[in-house]
Amino acid sequence: MVNDEGKRAMAVQDRTSERTDRKLLRAAKILAAAEAILREGDGALEMSQVAGKAGVSVGLAYHYFGSKAGMLGAIIDAFYDRYNHVTNQYIDPDIPWRIRERQRLMAAVEFLYNDPMAPVILGKMARTSQVAAVESARHEEMIEMAIRNIASGIRRGDIGDHIDPAIAGAAITGAIRGGIMHAMAMQPRPDPAKLTHQIWGMIAGALDIER
Incomplete structure (x- = not known):
């Protein structure tokens, strides 16, 4: 039987896992948008283009990839x-x-x-x-x-x-x-x-x- 402390630890672990999954999904979404822009264009892109296509803020795109x-x-x-x-x-x-x-x-x-x-x-x-x-x-x-x-x-x-x-x-x-x-x-x-x-x-x- 899991005690209260164990339940709290499991809850924290679940929330951490959910946050990680969300981050991975957002990063994948941003990269998919970037790849689409590259395929459709001349091999160049701007972060603002990517953010717009992915439906996220430019700041978030920079947060995940730095530049x-x-x-x-x-x-x-x-x-x-x-x-x-x-x-x-x-x-x-x-x-x-x-x-x-x-x-x-x-x-x-x-x-x-x-x-x-x-x-x-x-x-x-x-x-x-x-x-x-x-x-x-x-x-x-x-x-x-x-x-x-x-x-x-x-x-x-x-x-x-x-x-x-x-x-x-x-x-x-x-x-x-x-x-x-x-x-x-x-x-x-x-x-x-x-x-x-x-x-x-x-x-x-x-x-x-x-x-």
Whole structure:
């Protein structure tokens, strides 16, 4: 049986949890409004626009994100977290490296084709000075992951040890990004399987492995 003190503690805990939930919902609402503005516009926004679309005060928007740069950083981080979840998904390590990584590439292409923020983050927003540093830092993370992945392929014997993982990782990451972004701007867009096939051909050539 719970005594009065225990009941009071539980009540305080419940109120704290409710406040936290409300804060998370407000923050999500504000970010959703910001993303909508970015998609509809040229990749730029003002806090007053976001507050108006979200139905909150400008002060509250600043309270949650500190600044416009903080809000844009949160949007970029959320996008790359989704992207990394896809590109770092578990794939049976016993599958030959080239087959496994082609599957991973296909997943990345499908993600970027389907995520509504992809053309904004990698296109419109990449041209704005406010977010260049944040976006560049997350892109560097992608390069580091590519370097580790190629090094793993070399250790497995699936890639020749004459390949420099650092050079190959940076070149391939940039080429994948550029190729997918160009394809996304085309009308109509190339079929994802066809695009994956073409990009994989470039990767196989760069790594000197069987296509």
